[in-house]
Structure formats: structure tokens, C-alpha cells
Amino acid sequence: MDAGLPALVVVVPLLSALLLGLVGRWWRGAAPVFLLGATGFACAGSIRLLWRAAQLPPGESLVYAMGAWPAPTGIVYVVDRLNGIVLTMVASVAFLVAVWMIRPVGREIREAARISYAVVMLLFVTGLLGITITGDVFNLYVFLEIASITAYVLVAMGRRRQALYAGFSYLVVGSIGATFILLGIGHLYMATGSLTMSDIAARLPAQYVAHPSVVLTAFGFLTAGLAMKMALFPLHGWQPAAYTFAPSTSSVLLAATATKVAAYAFYRFAFGVFGLDFLQLHFPALRDGVVVMAAAAIVVGPLMAVRQDDMKRLLAYSSVGQIGYIMLGVVLLNAEGLTGGILHFWNHAAAKAALFCAAGVLVYHTGRARVSDLAGLGRVAPFTGTALTVAGCSLVGVPLTAGFLSKLYLATGALAAGRWFLVPVLLFSSILTAVYVWRFVQLVWFTPPPEPRTIPDEVPWSMRLPALALAAACIVFGTTSLSVDLARRAAEAILG
């Protein structure tokens, strides 16, 4: 069981998706059972994998060879601290979403489509887990497409007709991005004749000397493609509409995981395939480009967010900024910056998922997600209000919350890399974030609820508990050294 765990973490959600499609024809209530079972297994399995990977000496990783075919011939699954963190993030968010969605899904998805919605969701989670765990570049592409195609459907199943168009726009941009990634992988194969990440990494330095243009083309295509997938400014055009019009369950899941797994894929390609030497020696011009894009994202995201009236659209723009933080971690190329970037995978997932849960509460009661409807929420629904406030604080980076730590590490990393101008950028974005979070806090706690009440009372416990768990994670990651130690050791293993 333990030896096959890397494969099972992906295979169990995949098979339960297919099985649910069959069983669901006769057993209408099967969806929550399968969703909870499969994501619960993936969650427990990935925590176990992360725990085991954390015991290994730095530089080593758990390797599982599919069908016992060794590395360059067969496909391998690899778990180290970096992807263990991302794996745990995806699986635990998926599990919490599976709990959270039990009630609201009944109000947002047609009865006839509920089984298919759960099947698509399980396939989406399978895709994300596969992207994270695989050590083979083409396998990564296949999982990327599984996660992408299902994500388009998850968006397009929204209740309003704009969801269809948002899903279509996402499909077009996402497919161009995926095609670019496929081309990048093709150029890598052209240069090295291999598809296994560790094998490519070993062959690439010699190939860079012999055929520099092929390797650079590969890197360019991969960067452009992944930037579209992760909605890095200025390629974020598809994202706000997609998050706004998707059913609230899809919004929680997509916002917390989809773009971040694409960002992780960039980490994996940058450090696991091209390697540190390539990045330091041949990447400066492109690196400055990515720094500018990330810094622009960090400013523009919250700048657009403060002027939104729709809470989901507001949070979507905020995500554009937060992806900038994660990308900043990779381009600073020092231990502090990288630690901050890796920490932000967890920290942003927890905070943003909790905030989208709160937006989902609005949709649950009013059918819309207008920020003004938050008025008096704290009195009517204190649990939701508390989760919203804590997660908002973490997004701003208030001390004692998780967001503070990742921003602190990123700022220290920026100073250590001699890019001092990033510190005012980070501060400015935190202030803007504080502006819209304060708007939430003021409405939730200091405004009397309107009469007649738009939000009649608290949501069911199945919706309260996941939001509270995510908010608690913001506090736990902010006050204990648990996540910081892991992220720091992952960063040190990458930097050697």
C-alpha cells in the first residue's frame, strides 16, 4: 500500500470518477459519497507522502516507476518536499470543497446534471494531482489537458448564461496555452530525446551548448503557455469572468488550485528540468521580463479588485495579484524568495478558498454575490463572518496570519536579490488589499443588516466547517513554524 501510494493518489480519484459515471445512472445520491471518499483518500495519501518525503535527506525524493519500468523508458511519479506541499494543498482543498458543496450544489446545479458535475470535478482533481506528482513532461501535458478541459466545463455549468461565454473564452485561451506547452515539450524532446524530467535535466547543459536556440525556444514556449494557464498579468483576461460566473463550488475549487498548479508546473520546469545554472546564466533578460510581469500583476490585481462590486469578480482580480507573488518567488532565485513563493501556495490557497466560501454563502442565500449584501453578515452568521475576516487578514498580510510570513520572506528575498524596488510594490499592494478587505470587515461587523434581511440566517454546518478549517489553517500556518520549515527545506533542496 505504502509503496504504491504515489500512483494510488491519482488512480483512486480517476477510477472513482469513471465508476461514479456508471453507478450514478441508478443511484442518484452517489455523488457526495464518491467525492468525499476519493478526495478524502487523496488527502490522507498526500499528507502521508509529504510526511515521508520530509523524512528524506535533501535532494532525494520518493520515486514510483509505473509498471516497474525504470526512469528514462517508463513514466515515473516523483514526490519531494516541493510537490508534496502542492499535492497536499490540492487534495485537502478538494476534500474541503467536497464537504462544502453538499448543500449549495442542490441550489446551483440542475438535478439531472449533478452526477456529471461530480464526475467532472473528480476528473479535474485527478488532473491537478497528476500534474503535481508526475516526473514525465508528456505525462504532465496529458494531465494538464485533463484538468483544463474539465475546468472549462466546471466554469460553463454556471447558472447564468454568461457562464457559457466565460467557459468558452477560458477554453480558447487555455487551449492556446496548452498548445504552447506541448510545443515547448516538443522542443525539449528535440534537444534531448527524452521525456523524463530528471533525464532531460542531465542532458540539457550539453545540448544548450550545441543547440542554444532549441533550448531557449522550449523555455519561451513553456513560459508563455504556463503564464496563460496561471493567468499571469497581462494574460489574465479569461480569469475574472470564469471565476465570477462559475457555480460557487467551482469558484472555490478553481481559485484555490487551478492557477496555482500551473504556477507549480513553472517551478518544476524551471528548477527540475532547466536547472539553476540555466536560470542564472542564460535567463537574465527573460527573468527581468518575468519580474516586471509579476510586479505588474501584484499592483494591477488589487487595483482592479478595489473597484469591483461583485465579490467573486473582486476575489478573482485579487488572485491575479496573488499569482504575481508566487511567480516572484521563482525569479528572485534565492532561499528567502523561494521560501516565500512556496509558502504562498498554501497560504493563498487557504485564504482564497475561505473567501470564495464566503462569496458562496452570499450566492447560497441571494443567488448573487454582491459585496453590499455582506451588510450585517457578522450578526446573522458569525461563523462565516469570522472565517471571512481571518482569511481577509491573511490576504492582506496581517502579522500572526499566514499571509504575513510569505510576504515577509518575499520582501527579504527581494532585498537579498538587490531588487529593493519590489518592497514598495509589495507594500503598496498590501495597502490596496487592506482597502477592500476593510470594506468587507466594515460591512460584516459594523453595518446593521438591512430590513427585510437578505441573508436570513447562518448556512448549514457542512458549509461552515470547511470555511472555518481554512481560516484556522491561515492562523496555524501563521503562528507555527510547521509550514515555514517545510518550505525552507524545499527551497534549500532546490538551490542545493
Next chain:
Amino acid sequence: VLDFLLAHYNYVIYIALMMIGLYAILARDNLVKKIIGLTLLQTAVFLFYISIGKIDRGTVPVEWPDRPPEIPYENPVPHVLMLTAIVVGVGTSAVALALIVRIKAAYGTIEDEEIIAADEQSAEEDV
């Protein structure tokens, strides 16, 4: 330069196809035409992959009794990868076309600009 282009004519075609596809996606308003562009873009990538596996006067990677040893094998891996990519491409187009059918039913049009205009007029319509 001309010799280089002629010798690499398959790569030239792949780049041309890719640009035509991207142009169609960006410049056309009709959603079906956008999907045609997307398919062209994906087909360009198939051509690229098949080109990198091709060897001049190479043969299929199958052993037969009196195979002349001077004939090299072609690399089958890129071809196999493209089987997967073709399936992915079909899946993407299928989802896209299904969405277009639903968009037509909800908006009564499949022209980009008309859809955006319709949303500006009445933003609150359910499907």
C-alpha cells in the same frame, strides 16, 4: 536561405499553419471560426512532432528478416505522442462545439461582439 527553407519545408508549413490558426482565433468574431483556428493551431503542432521523428529514407521501427542494415529506423515516440494529442484535440473541439450550441440557444447568436452587446443590455439572464 532559400535552400534552408526548402530543406525544412515541413517546419515552414508548421509555422505558417500556426500563424494562420492564431490569426483566425484572434481576428474572427464567429465562434466556430475561432474553433477552426484552434484546430489548425493544434494540427500545426502535430506536423512539428511528426517532423522531428522523421528520418530521410527511414523506415518503420519494425524488424523483418532481410532488412538492409543501412536503412535507419524512424523514431516512433513523437508519432505515439501525437496520437494522444489528437485525442486531446478532438476532446477540446467537442467541448467547444457543445458550448457553442448552448451559447446559440442562450443568446441566439454565435458572433463575439453580439454576445458581449447582449450581456451589456441584460446582464441578469439565467439559462
